[in-house]
Amino acid sequence: MRWHKLDRFLPGWIAGLLTVGVVGAIIGLCVIFGGLYDTRASTPHAPIVAWAVHTTMIHSTARLADASRTPKPVTPEALLAGAREYHRHCLACHGGPGMARAPWASAMLPTPPFLIDAPARWSHAELYTIIHDGVKMTAMPAWGEIDSDDQVANVVAFVEALPRLTPEQFGKLQTQAARP
Template sequence: MIAGCILGLSICVLIAAVAFGLLLSGVGFRTGANQPHSKLFAWAVHRTMLNSVRRHARADAPRLKPDRSTLLDGMRLYERRCIACHGGPGIARAQWASAMLPTPPYLVGASARWSHAELYTLVHDGVKMTGMPAWGEISSPEEIAKIVALVEAMPKMTPDQFEALRREAAARSP
């Protein structure tokens, strides 16, 4: 009985070691961005990201009043750091961003899917294995709050309003 358990455990360890070896050797996992992840892997990584953001969302995330000044500052930052990957109302993301895996999401409806604290955490901490940088490493909490204020305001903006805000922000840039 004990010998059978030891044999079974040994076989499981051997199978795990072979699978791990295949993974590390590149046979079991392709790192090229031109190959989509398997559905199971994509689901597992996405589920992990969702749970991590929800668990680590910053309850003390600064919230700014979405007045014109805040939105203009947020737009200047969004224009420099975000729009190429995430687009905006009536604005497609850059063509090269569509070649990223996973493809960066459009953020127009992000505030319906994420709380304020979760959006702040996503921008501040970034997301591993996606190309989303941790802007909190180089930005002040206020700058991140301004980007989040803009993202939260986007669902209420028409493409024309968004474009007008972009033009005004560009005209006022130092």
């Protein structure tokens, strides 16, 4: 008797799901091809879009990070090598202790974060993944595409050292890093 009732409602449910799917596809196509979504970097994302993209990035990074990756020993040479890479690739967007990022970086959406608290928010493996593989739709490049694994590891070591650096120490390292 139960299956008999289900047989009567099943075609209606399937028709309803198909209708919702078709209407959703039409709305999606109107948004995409009608230019209905504001893609200007001068206007913030809708809160739900910002939340969805950021939450997706957090969970994707956690899933893709290789937890077996162990931190590279931080020697003065590795720290200076990381400072050089940071100076070349990261300083303009992320700044550092006592050093502002480039003014144009504040016009990016999302705005690149300051990295002083990054080691408290991200594990070593997650930082490596973010720096090595980049982050879509944020202008964070995949530095692993042009830098060696050792260079990426040096940047990770430097970023992990940032919270312990005073503005004076950071400035001194950046001055040394700017030299050829």
